[in-house]
Amino acid sequence: MLDHFIRHIREKNLLDSNKTYLIAISGGLDSVVLTYLMQMAKIKFILAHCNFGLRGKESDGDEQFVRDFAAKLGKEIFVQHFNTKGYAYENCISTQMAARDLRYGWFDSLVEEQKLAGTVVAHHLDDQVETIMLNLLRGTGIEGLYGMAEVKGELIRPLLAFSKQQLLDFAQQEGLSWREDSSNQDSDYKRNFLRNKVLPLLTEEDPAAMEVMIRSFGRVKDTGRAYFHFQNEWLKGHLQSEGAFQKLSIPDLLKIPGFKSVLFYWLRDFGFNYFQVEDLAQAIRNRNTGGSFHSSQAVLNIDRELLILGKKRESSKESQLIAASDQGFEINGEKFEMSLTPFTQLDTRPSSGMFDLDKVEFPLELRNWREGERFRPLGMKNFKKISDFLIDLKVPLIYKSQVKVLCSRGEVMWVVGYRVDDRYKVEKGSKTVLHIKKTEKE
Structure with missing residues (x-):
């Protein structure tokens, strides 16, 4: 198995002998075999063990075992104690989820502090099948059937190609010892139920069942990648x-x-x-x-x-005051610039507003339009409710909630991006124009 392991990590470029890794070691069969294989393959590493305090003396026994194992290998080991149940209670999550969060959070911090190449964990082929079957039961869709990746960020799983039986045979061949976790026999958990009840029945009927399932799920993964690629391309062309x-x-x-x-x-x-x-x-x-x-x-x-x-946008302040000295303002991430110019040519774009400066009184107020509010749309003699104006323009509901108005003396002078108020329009006799326009994106 050692030769197979070395060949596998080289072919997949999973581990580099010039770098140092963190191995997550529980003391169980899987992590002990992983540690031994990496030692024999001359991959540099340090060890990290989590004591979650969930099994009393058994947890303390696991800790002592991995300390002794590290000493035997001449490797540095870090051990962390966690108040797992307290964390689960504070965050309203299961004990299993709490242990996962605490474990990986600590591993990530160790990798950063010790400047390591990544965290290596001992998930194997049986774990992969269990994960995929659990995802199938949860209804996670196509991507849930991909299973665990051999490399995900700084997390590395070099044993996914090896079955539990292969690990057991190798450990016995090499005379390795390990700890048994009594909680793994508790079939109340779905994963343990699959592991202890369902998968043994499948492999009893067909010893190659798990390998066949992994190959099938590999095909699903390839199909899924193509499927999502074409969906992405379609959306690019139609959004x-x-x-x-x-x-x-x-x-x-x-x-x-x-x-x-x-x-x-x-x-x-x-x-x-x-x-x-x-x-x-x-x-x-x-x-x-x-x-x-x-x-x-x-x-x-x-x-x-x-x-x-x-x-959805975070609630913003109710209004924004704009002084005559300001050069512009921002609405919903879009920037508008403001300038004073002599009147030469009318800018009729919806994103621009032109106003007779003599009719405007600063400071201006920028805010959301209000229900029942009226203005006199450019070219009209009568006032119109802004709500009716937006309906007439067939402005979609989702846009309406974000429409802003620019006001002078409390009067609406511009429904921003839609229409200037007729009372503030530029006329032939206008001397100075207040020109507000949306800036082009860089």
């Missing part, structure tokens, strides 16, 4: 960006069989879960125009033939 928003054509989306998976791929990074995406897909099929869907990070609005997505 439209407009300021802080993303837009997607519903008719284009509906041309895709199983379009729900494309929706989930797009929206998951914005905090939407699969159940929300299922509801959204049903709303799209039912043509529920005007419907809104919220995640912790974003809002998605169904607007006629479009899906419009916008990130």
